[in-house]
Amino acid sequence: MAITTRPRGTNDILPAKIGIWHKIEDTIRRICHQFGYEEIRTPIFEHTELFERGIGEATDIVEKEMYTFTDRGQRSITLRPEGTAPVVRAFLENKLYGGTLPAKVYYVGPMFRYERPQAGRYRQFNQFGIEALGGADPALDVEMILIPIEVYKAVGLKDFEVQINSIGCPSCRTAYREALKDSLRENIHKFCPSCQSRFDKNPLRILDCKVKECIELTKDVPVLVDYLCTDCSEHFSKVKEYLDALNINYSLNNRLVRGFDYYTRTVFEIISVGLGSQNAVGGGGRYDGLIEEVGGQPHPAVGFAAGLERLVLALENQNMEVADQRTPDCYIAQFGGQTKTEAVKLAYELRQAGLWAEFDYMEKSLRAQMKAADKFGAKFVIVIGEEEIASNQVKVRSMVTGQEELVSLGDIKEYLIGHGGEKDGSMEANS
RNA sequence: GUGGGUAUAGCUCAGUUGGUUAGCGCGCCAGGUUGUGGCCCUGGAGGUCGCCGGUUCGAGUCCGGUUACUCACCCCA
Numbered sequence: 001m002a003i004t005t006r007p008r009g010t011n012d013i014l015p016a017k018i019g020i021w022h023k024i025e026d027t028i029r030r031i032c033h034q035f036g037y038e039e040i041r042t043p044i045f046e047h048t049e050l051f052e053r054g055i056g057e058a059t060d061i062v063e064k065e066m067y068t069f070t071d072r073g074q075r076s077i078t079l080r081p082e083g084t085a086p087v088v089r090a091f092l093e094n095k096l097y098g099g100t101l102p103a104k105v106y107y108v109g110p111m112f113r114y115e116r117p118q119a120g121r122y123r124q125f126n127q128f129g130i131e132a133l134g135g136a137d138p139a140l141d142v143e144m145i146l147i148p149i150e151v152y153k154a155v156g157l158k159d160f161e162v163q164i165n166s167i168g169c170p171s172c173r174t175a176y177r178e179a180l181k182d183s184l185r186e187n188i189h190k191f192c193p194s195c196q197s198r199f200d201k202n203p204l205r206i207l208d209c210k211v212k213e214c215i216e217l218t219k220d221v222p223v224l225v226d227y228l229c230t231d232c233s234e235h236f237s238k239v240k241e242y243l244d245a246l247n248i249n250y251s252l253n254n255r256l257v258r259g260f261d262y263y264t265r266t267v268f269e270i271i272s273v274g275l276g277s278q279n280a281v282g283g284g285g286r287y288d289g290l291i292e293e294v295g296g297q298p299h300p301a302v303g304f305a306a307g308l309e310r311l312v313l314a315l316e317n318q319n320m321e322v323a324d325q326r327t328p329d330c331y332i333a334q335f336g337g338q339t340k341t342e343a344v345k346l347a348y349e350l351r352q353a354g355l356w357a358e359f360d361y362m363e364k365s366l367r368a369q370m371k372a373a374d375k376f377g378a379k380f381v382i383v384i385g386e387e388e389i390a391s392n393q394v395k396v397r398s399m400v401t402g403q404e405e406l407v408s409l410g411d412i413k414e415y416l417i418g419h420g421g422e423k424d425g426s427m428e429a430n431s
Numbered sequence: 432g433u434g435g436g437u438a439u440a441g442c443u444c445a446g447u448u449g450g451u452u453a454g455c456g457c458g459c460c461a462g463g464u465u466g467u468g469g470c471c472c473u474g475g476a477g478g479u480c481g482c483c484g485g486u487u488c489g490a491g492u493c494c495g496g497u498u499a500c501u502c503a504c505c506c507c508a
Binding site: 309 | 432460461464465466467469499500503504505507508
């Protein structure tokens with residue numbers, strides 16, 4: 001394997017493309033804070049058993065998609081495939097249940113799943129997630145939908161839609177599962193092969209099948225919502241009531257089921273049209289049983305996660321370019337004798353003042369330095385030659401107007417700031 | 432894990448029925464201007480034609496394999 005080739009399913013995010021990531025990350029932090037969610041950072045890897053227990057032994061993730069290895073202490077370690085189980089672990093380990101509940105947290109970071117890459121799916125990908133642990137209020141379910149909507153709107157995502165469903169609690173879901181199987185049993189041989197294997201393993205997923213014939217065959221099948229117990233039904237009604245009161249557009253999708261075992265009651269997905277086959281930019285739901293499953297006292301909780309690569313893809317499909325608009329405040333051109341030393345000194349001085357100053361590292365001719373300054377989009381070029389050093393006056397050329405002025409070396413900082421230089425002052429603050 | 436498509440310079444691509452020194456455009460570097468950018472002109476650098484094997488006098492071109500990328504399935508963000 002060529003060492004200059006990155007591992008399959010991974011990506012380099014190059015400087016030319018980093019702008020959109022910064023915009024997304026900044027937006028996430030701002031909006032989460034407005035909703036009172038604070039950042040939590042958990043390890044990139046955890047004990048394998050956390051995911052086996054949390055996500056479910058029979059799920060695809062645990063069966064075939066985890067990056068698992070044995071460390072030098074013979075422990076089985078897994079690169080996190082999702083963010084909820086680690087947050088639940090941190091909630092228990094750090095006894096956050098002893099603080100104010102619900103604990104409202106968000107995270108941004110890489111996840112790992114061993115899958116065949118395709119559009120919008122990678123082996124290392126970034127997720128933004130939010131979790132509210134220790135709260136059963138339907139208003140929390142609604143916040144899980146509100147926050148991503150606000151984030152998507154703020155970064156400029158168009159054409160996305162929210163779908164919601166309730167899959168009930170273990171007791172009402174069990175009743176439904178049996179009713180569903182009863183209605184399918186007679187015709188199960190007509191379904192696609194994967195649906196036939198789902199029949200025993202996870203019959204609810206049959207509702208989610210994309211094969212035309214299967215969709216047709218499940219047209220008149222019982223609907224999960226009709227089987228919800230009183231508590232689950234009331235909870236779902238409240239969620240819808242709040243969404244309606246907030247004028248949030250959503251559609252009820254009674255075929256929406258999600259892949260992890262831990263979901264209960266509310267589940268939802270946010271779909272971006274025009275994303276290709278992997279069109280869910282985000283999804284989540286309530287997981288009232290997970291905290292107990294992982295070994296804590298029972299606490300209801302609800303969460304959401306969004307794939308950032310998919311969000312970037314969707315924004316790119318809208319032809320949104322987020323380039324870094326900043327350009328250097330000046331380019332210092334120099335030639336001959338001691339002028340390079342003067343350029344190095346002046347650049348440092350201007351940079352300490354919070355300005356962006358560039359100069360040549362490649363021993364270019366003056367002409368080539370001018371070309372470089374132009375390519376950078378520098379606002380001014382400062383020309384330092386032997387004459388300028390002798391007279392202590394340098395030429396400052398506006399790259400917009402082409403006008404040149406003589407400015408004494410000591411006044412350049414003020415000149416640039418007075419002519420639109422962007423002081424960010426970060427280095428000044430230290431002195 | 433299964434199936435389709437693709438692979439030629441930093442980038443986008445062309446390359447005829449197999450034919451001798453593999454090209455265009457953009458980008459990069461230099462010069463035209465020994466102290467001045469954009470436009471223009473001239474020149475230059477840069478290729479194991481993904482990799483391995485086969486057919487052939489001869490393969491970027493045909494065949495087989497392989498790897499990577501890509502799209503889709505399963506599943507998920």
